[in-house]
Amino acid sequence: MPAAAALAAAVVTAGVLAAPAASAATRPDTVQQGLDALVRTDGLPAALASVKDRSGRTRTYTAGVGDLATGTTVPVDGQVRIGSNTKTFTAVVVLQLVGAGRICLDAPVDTYLPGLVRGDGIDGRRITVRQLLQQTSGLPNYTDHLSDEIRYYEPHELLGLALQHPADFAPGAKWAYSNTNYVLAGLIVEKVTGRPLGEEVDRRIVKRIGLRHTYFPAPGEVAIREPHPKGYYQESPGAPLRDGTELDPSWAWAAGQVVSTNSDLNRFFTALLAGDLLPPAQLAEMRTTVPAGLPFPPGTRYGLGLVSRPLSCGGVYWGHGGSITGYETRGGVTEGGRAADIAVTTQPSDAAAVQHIERLVDTALCR
Secondary structure (H helix, E strand, O other), rough: OOOHHHHHHOEEOOOOOOOOHHHHHOOOHHHHHHHHHHHHHOOOOOOEEEEEEOOOOEEEEEEEOOOOOOOOOOOOOOOOOOHHHHHHHHHHHHHHHHHOOOOOOOOOOHHHHOOEEEOOOEOOOEEEHHHHOOOOOOOOHHHHHHHOOOOOOHHHHHHHHHHHHHOOOOOOOOOOOHHHHHHHHHHHHHHOOOHHHHHHHHHHHHHHHOOOOEOOOOOOOOOEEEEOOOOOEEOOOOOOOOOOOOOOHHHHHHHHOOOOOOOHHHHHHHHHOOOOOOHHHHHHHHHOOOOOOOOOOOEEEEEEOOOEEEEOOOEEEEEEEEOOEEEEEEEEEOOOEEEEEEEOOOOOOOOHHHHHHHHHHHHHHHO
C-alpha cells in the first residue's frame, strides 16, 4: 500500500488526561505508538482510538490519513461503520423486551415468527431466541451466499438466502457464528414492537444514554452523516485499495448496520456493563457465555451478543468487535470501568494486522 505509506501522518488529540510536554517526550504514549505502527508497518490507511479511564476522562488518537486521494487528516473521533458491534445493540433491545415480559428467551422462534423458519434441517419450532443471540442455533450464515451486487436488501430476503442451505448442526449442539441469527432477532423485535428495528435502537439505546454520534442508517442511506475517515477495501489480497465509504449497508441490517464513533462505543459498552440499559437478570443472562471459535481469537467466550476476552494483565474485557466493508473495530470495557476502542479504515487481509489491533486494545486497557 505505497499510497498509505507515503501519505501517513500521525495526529493525536489528547483530552484532559494529556501529560505535560516534557513528560510526553520522555515517555511516549503506547497507544499512539501502536496506531502509528498499524499505519507504518501494517499498511492501514488510518487508525483511530478512544481510551477512557475509570473516572470517565477520555483521550482520543488518530494516525494516518483520512483520504488517500487528498492526504487530509483523520477526523478526531470520526464516525465509522461498526459492523458486528451492531449485534450487541440488537441483543440489548431483545433483552429489554425480555425484561418487559414481551419476549421469552427460551421460547421457540415460531412463537414470534410462526412458520417463517423452515428448511433442510431447519425448524423454527426447535430454535430458541436464546440460541439466536448465543450463536448456537445451527442456522447457515447468509453472508456466505451473498452476491457482489450492491443494492438494498430486505431482511426477509437475507433470511431467504440462508434458508436455501442446510442447517450447519442441530440447535444447541455447538457454537458457530452466523449473521442469520441476528437478522431473525431483528425480525422478532419488529414483530413484537410493531416498529422498525432502527427506531427501537434509537429510542431504547441511543437517546437513552446520549450517544450523540450513533445511528442506524435509514433505508437507502449510503453516506456517513458526520466527519469520518474514508474506508477502503481490496478486491483481492495485494490489489489496490478502493474507496468503499459509501455503500448500502442493508445487507448487514441487525447484524452489522450501525454507524458510530470509538467514544460512543466506549460509552455504550460502559453503560451496558454498569446496568444502565438492562435489568440485573437480563444483564446476567447476557454475560453468561460459552466458548467461541472463529472469527474470534482463542480464549474468547460468547454470551448473548456480548463477548469476553482475556486480558494480559488478568481478568477479561467485554465488547464485541466488528468488520464491514471499509472498516474494522475492536474494543471493550473492563470490570473496573476502563474502556478502549480502536477503528481502522480497511478490513485487514493479513491476520497479523488483526492481532496487532487486538494487542493494542489489550495495551490500552492494561496500562
